[in-house]
Amino acid sequence: MKPVSDFHAHQLPLPHIRRVGMAQPFAWLKSGWHDLAANPLPSLAYGLLFALCGDLIILATLNRPHLLTVSVSGFFLVAPLLAAGLNEMSRQHEAGKSPLFIDTLQCFRHNGESLAFYGLLLALIGLMWERFSAIAFALLGSSTGIDARSFIVSLLLSGEHNAFIGTWFALGGVLALCVFMISVVTVPMMLDHGADMPTATITSLRAFLTNTVPLLLWAALLVTLTLIGFATLLFGLVVIMPILGHATWHAYRDLVE
Template identity: 35%
Template sequence: MNQESPTTTPARAHEPVIRHIGLSDIADALAAGVSDFRAYPAYGLFFGTFYALGGLVILGSTLSWDLLYLVYPLAAGFTLLGPFVAVGLYEVSRLRERGQVPTWKAVIGAMYSQSGKEISWMAFAVLFIFIVWMYQVRLLIALFFGLHGLPLEGFPGILFTTPEGLAFLVVGHLVGAALALVTFAVTVVSFPLLLDREADFVTAMITSVRSVVTNPLPMLGWALCILLVLFVASLPLFLGLVVALPVLGHTTWHLYRRLVA
């Protein structure tokens, strides 16, 4: 769909206007994201490696502290931080879109200039959701396994062969899915919007949610695509995130440009 499409949703004064998009726009944005990564791979590999190393640090910490049962919840929650890490990738795509050649000075400078601004509050909001996610994991462990928690020895068998374990997995995944959907709704547009224009982080989150509500089918498809890509990329010790993050980050920028007039 052309970015100048007149099909938009009404907005109040000073609110960004949301366009209606289709599944073809998701495919076009993904192709543009891959093109950005191939044009300037060094930036994508840098931020992707940084993100992957964060996952390895989490994995190593849980293993060294004998908290193996927290590996999966931490890995799942860690993916929520992706939109913040990808801010540098949005800047690369923005510069290329303007016909400018990205430089490390420009990209890092754009990120540094956001320090203490609205995008920092968005990062805090994402971090808060991550903390809520980890606390609800601890709460569910206490509810289903008592105050002593999940036994360290034989916990995989307990999870998959006992009523308490199965109930914990079902409820945990349902709560996790709800939090992931909330995170997706408030961040899919907000980070690139704050980088691109002057707005407060509340307006950015509202705009992001409006974009999802206005385009439920395409955005749900994009959310499922992100989930699948991150899941597969995380399996080989998070190493797949080196490529997955930059592709998803660049694609998010182009999707934002199609969504927000």
């Protein structure tokens, strides 16, 4: 791996990408669990923070169906950045340290400029998705002030808007996949080697193209486990989110040489 100065001075050659097998995503989850078990309090603190903030957002959008759906779906877009502290915890654990919660927050000062640019990119993508959803829901008529759960259930069961539902899910899925492709190793690489955003995102894209099938399985696991967390009123994320955040670090270590 090139030193930090080489990444900034030349950006090329990019780091070598390893090939991984289909079983590796499950190994990443196992390693994520081990990191959680090794230092549970700070890890669970992150999970509790995600769960509480998520519940507050859901409560605030119960009468705005489009904002509720955007909040839930948008979580998948910004999750890679939200997990930065957990990535940092795994990085320090790998170095033989047992960081406190406050220690992991220092990751946002390390290479903060690149993380800020990456966060801005995710925010812009999230804003575009929110605007698209707002226009799409407006075409169905005003939903402001309507109970979001009743509105969404009636929308799904009525059978009158199957084209809308299919289009919304298809576009959301494509957008989420695009974000995943540029996010597989981006944040861990920024933390580990101080890589700038272009270098990290291009490396992430190369990792995906080199290991498309295993990483599609990894994406499916991320989505499935996160949805399980949502199904428990987000409190399942207290444990699930730390495991996934730590596992992302181990995915980076296996994929990037």
